Amino acid sequence: MDALLRLGDDALVLAQRLGEWCGHAPALEEDIALTNIALDLIGQTQSYLSLAGSLDPDAPKTDDELAFLRSDREFKNLLLVEQSNGHFGDTIARQFLFDKYALLRAEHVAQQTFDMDAAAIAAKAVKEIRYHADHSSKWIIRLGDGTSESHSRIQKSINDLWKFTGEMFAADEVDIAGSIAGLLPDLTALKTQWDEEIDKVLLEATLVRPEDGEMKTGGRTGVHTEELVTMLAEMQVLPRTHPGASW
Amino acid sequence: MNVTQEHLREEFDAYVASDKKIEPKDWMPDAYRKTLIRQISQHAHSEIVGMLPEGKWIGRAPSLQRKAILLAKVQDEAGHGLYLYSAAETLGVERADLVDDLLSGKAKYSSIFNYPSLTWADIGAIGWLVDGAAIMNQVPLCRCSYGPYARAMTRVCKEESFHQRQGYSIMMQLMKGTDAQKEMAQDALNRWWWPSLMMFGPSDSESTHSSQNMKWNIKRFSNDELRQRMVDMTVPQAECIGLKMPDPDLKWNEEKGGHDFGEIDWTEFYDVIAGNGICNKERLEERNKAHDDGAWVRDAAVAYSEKRKANKQR
Numbered sequence: 224m225d226a227l228l229r230l231g232d233d234a235l236v237l238a239q240r241l242g243e244w245c246g247h248a249p250a251l252e253e254d255i256a257l258t259n260i261a262l263d264l265i266g267q268t269q270s271y272l273s274l275a276g277s278l279d280p281d282a283p284k285t286d287d288e289l290a291f292l293r294s295d296r297e298f299k300n301l302l303l304v305e306q307s308n309g310h311f312g313d314t315i316a317r318q319f320l321f322d323k324y325a326l327l328r329a330e331h332v333a334q335q336t337f338d339m340d341a342a343a344i345a346a347k348a349v350k351e352i353r354y355h356a357d358h359s360s361k362w363i364i365r366l367g368d369g370t371s372e373s374h375s376r377i378q379k380s381i382n383d384l385w386k387f388t389g390e391m392f393a394a395d396e397v398d399i400a401g402s403i404a405g406l407l408p409d410l411t412a413l414k415t416q417w418d419e420e421i422d423k424v425l426l427e428a429t430l431v432r433p434e435d436g437e438m439k440t441g442g443r444t445g446v447h448t449e450e451l452v453t454m455l456a457e458m459q460v461l462p463r464t465h466p467g468a469s470w
Numbered sequence: 471m472n473v474t475q476e477h478l479r480e481e482f483d484a485y486v487a488s489d490k491k492i493e494p495k496d497w498m499p500d501a502y503r504k505t506l507i508r509q510i511s512q513h514a515h516s517e518i519v520g521m522l523p524e525g526k527w528i529g530r531a532p533s534l535q536r537k538a539i540l541l542a543k544v545q546d547e548a549g550h551g552l553y554l555y556s557a558a559e560t561l562g563v564e565r566a567d568l569v570d571d572l573l574s575g576k577a578k579y580s581s582i583f584n585y586p587s588l589t590w591a592d593i594g595a596i597g598w599l600v601d602g603a604a605i606m607n608q609v610p611l612c613r614c615s616y617g618p619y620a621r622a623m624t625r626v627c628k629e630e631s632f633h634q635r636q637g638y639s640i641m642m643q644l645m646k647g648t649d650a651q652k653e654m655a656q657d658a659l660n661r662w663w664w665p666s667l668m669m670f671g672p673s674d675s676e677s678t679h680s681s682q683n684m685k686w687n688i689k690r691f692s693n694d695e696l697r698q699r700m701v702d703m704t705v706p707q708a709e710c711i712g713l714k715m716p717d718p719d720l721k722w723n724e725e726k727g728g729h730d731f732g733e734i735d736w737t738e739f740y741d742v743i744a745g746n747g748i749c750n751k752e753r754l755e756e757r758n759k760a761h762d763d764g765a766w767v768r769d770a771a772v773a774y775s776e777k778r779k780a781n782k783q784r
Contacts, residue, residue, distance in 0.1 A: 242528040245544050246521035249764025251552050258545040265538045287533045311767045369770025461532035468648050470532040
C-alpha cells in the first residue's frame with residue numbers, strides 16, 4: 224500500500240502545485256500546458272489512490288478520503304514535488320527533475336507483472352508523462368540557451384532544487400521490498416538511467432550539472448518541509464470543515 | 471466615399487443581408503472591421519480574466535473529481551481566449567497589442583468577473599448562471615456574418631454548455647447536502663443572479679451598438695430579448711432543486727408567456743463598468759503581474775528560436 228501511496232501522493236501534490244499556475248503563466252499556451260499536466264496527474268492520483276485504498280478490505284478508503292483526510296505526516300510524496308512554484312523557471316526545473324524520474328518509474332511499473340492493476344494505471348501514465356518530460360525538457364533547453372538572464376535563472380533553479388533529487392533514489396525498506404516483489408524498480412539502476420537523461424538535456428541547454436551535496440529526505444516517511452502542511456490546509460479545507468458532506 | 475467604395479459597400483450589405491459569411495480576405499467596411507475587433511477581443515479578454523475568479527478555487531475543490539473538472543473548465547477558458555485572439559488576428563491586429571490594451575485598462579472585459587468568488591457554491595453559480603448567460607449571448611453568434619468568429623463560437627458554445635451543466639451539477643449536489651451546503655448555494659445564487667442578468671448589457675432603449683450590429687448580422691437578438699430568455703430558462707431550474715430566486719417581483723405572466731421580473735440596479739451596472747466593481751483593480755493587477763513576471767520567459771523563448779534559425783542558416 225505504501226508503494227501505491229508514494230505514486231499517488233507524488234502525482235497529487237505536484238498537481239496541486241501546478242493548479243496554482245492557472246491564469247498566471249507567462250503565455251496563454253503555458254496556462255493550457257500546465258493545467259493539462261495537472262489534469263493528467265489528478266487522473267493518475269485517482270487511479271493510484273483508489274487502488275491503494277482498496278487493499279485493506281477491513282477498512283477500505285476512497286481516493287478522496289486518502290487525499291482530503293490524511294494529515295501531512297501520512298503523505299508519502301517526495302519533498303521535491305511539494306516545493307513552492309517560485310518563478311516559471313523554478314516550476315520547470317522541479318517538473319523536469321521529477322518527469323525524468325517519474326517516466327522511468329512508470330515504465331517499470333507498466334511492465335511488471337506483480338500487480339496488474341498498478342501496471343494498467345502506469346501504462347496509461349507512461350503515455351502522459353512522456354509528454355510532460357518532453358515539455359519540461361524543451362523549456363529547460365529554451366531557458367538555458369535563451370537569454371543570459373534566463374540562463375542564470377534556470378541554472379539557479381536547478382542548483383536550488385538539486386538537494387531534493389537524492390530522495391528519489393534513496394531506497395528504504397518499502398523500495399527494497401517493492402523491488403524484490405517486482406512492483407517497484409531497482410533504484411540504483413534507475414539512477415544511472417536518470418543521470419544519463421538529465422545530463423543529455425543539461426548539455427544541450429548549456430547548463431552545468433550541480434555537484435551532489437547533502438541531500439534532503441523525509442517525504443517518503445511523512446516528515447516533510449514546511450511547504451506541505453500549508454498546501455494541505457488549503458486543499459483539504461472544505462472536506463475538513465464539512466465532515467461527511469458530499470460534493 | 472468614392473464610387474468604387476460605394477459599390478463595394480452595396481455589395482457587402484447585400485451579401486450580408488443574404489446571410490452569407492464574410493471571410494478575412496473579403497472587402498469589408500472599416501466600421502465593420504473595427505466593431506468585430508472590439509467585440510472579439512473583448513470576448514477574448516473576458517475569457518482570460520474569467521480564469522481568475524474560478525482559478526482561485528482549483529486548490530480548494532472539495533474532491534478529486536471536482537478538481538479535475540474545474541481544471542478542465544478553466545483550461546477551456548484559456549483555449550477560448552486563444553482561438554478568439556486568433557479570430558481577431560484574421561482582421562489584421564496582433565494578439566500582443568490586444569493584450570496590451572487589456573493590461574493598460576484601455577480595453578474592456580465582461581464586468582461579471584469583477585465580482586468576487588467567495589465560496590465553493592460560487593463555482594456552481596458561475597458555471598450555471600454566468601456561463602448560462604454567456605451561452606444565451608453566444609449561440610446566436612454561431613450564425614454571425616464574420617466566418618472566423620462564427621466558427622470559433624460554434625466550438626466555444628459546445629464547451630460552454632458543458633460548463634453550464636457542471637455548474638448546475640455543483641448546485642444540485644449542494645442542495646442535496648447539509649444545511650450549511652444549502653445555505654452556501656442559496657447565498658451564491660443571491661449574489662450572482664443580478665450580475666448575471668446585467669451580462670446582457672443595457673436595456674434596449676439605452677444600447678448604443680445594437681442597431682448597426684443587427685443590420686450586419688453580428689447581433690441577432692436584442693439585449694432585453696436575451697435577458698427574458700435567461701430568466702425564463704433559469705427560474706424552473708432553480709425551483710427544481712429548491713433554490714429561491716432573489717427577486718420579490720418575479721412572477722409568471724400568462725399573457726406574455728414569460729416571467730415578469732424586477733428592475734436591475736443600473737447604478738451598480740454602470741458603476742462596475744466604470745471600474746468601481748469589487749475586484750476591478752485586483753483582476754487587472756493580477757493579469758499585469760502575470761504578464762510582467764513572464765516577460766523574461768517569453769524573451770528567452772524568442773531568443774532561443776532566433777538562435778536556432780541562425781544556426782540553421784549557417
